[in-house]
Amino acid sequence: DGGITQSPKYLFRKEGQNVTLSCEQNLNHDAMYWYRQDPGQGLRLIYYSQIVNDFQKGDIAEGYSVSREKKESFPLTVTSAQKNPTAFYLCASSTGTPQYNEQFFGPGTRLTVL
């Protein structure tokens, strides 16, 4: 089955630790995205990548880092510089076709800082 997988589903972190969230897709999509969702809010864009070895900051990139070494993978690292990292993180991908930008979402990772 084609789709997007995120792991782990739940993640707990102590303050001061870096953690990496995994996102893998087998849809052969060029573009991939990371969003953060907080209760009662819409999604906010952290980083996106339109092609391998290239990525761009979104609206709230501070305290996060990404890499895009393979087309199917776009891991997100939440660093200790992120002051309020507890949130639900969603990864998405799209064909990148300019005409429209339908995105396909993974099931999400819920990160809790203890």
Place this chain on the structure above:
Amino acid sequence: AQSVTQLDSHVSVSEGTPVLLRCNYSSSYSPSLFWYVQHPNKGLQLLLKYTSAATLVKGINGFEAEFKKSETSFHLTKPSAHMSDAAEYFCVVSDGPGRRALTFGSGTRLQVQP
């Protein structure tokens, strides 16, 4: 610049009655518009999309939306609510060069009463 306003944070309907979720947008370009649905602790699923073709768009699970340029609206409707429709709904706009970035509304939580 683009923005999306979902006019109701919560909507409650009885099973079998119509659903109306309201969305207004602003865009500097000719936008693409989407409605996504999110069930608790899940990723987002595309319900329907408008990409400058027919202004009345039909989606999955009996939902539809009408693009009204003069009113800058893209309201989501369904003739008869089902218990399984209870979820969070997001109106999303995509515009601008390359149409890479999506802007999400803050969401409308739909409750369906038996």
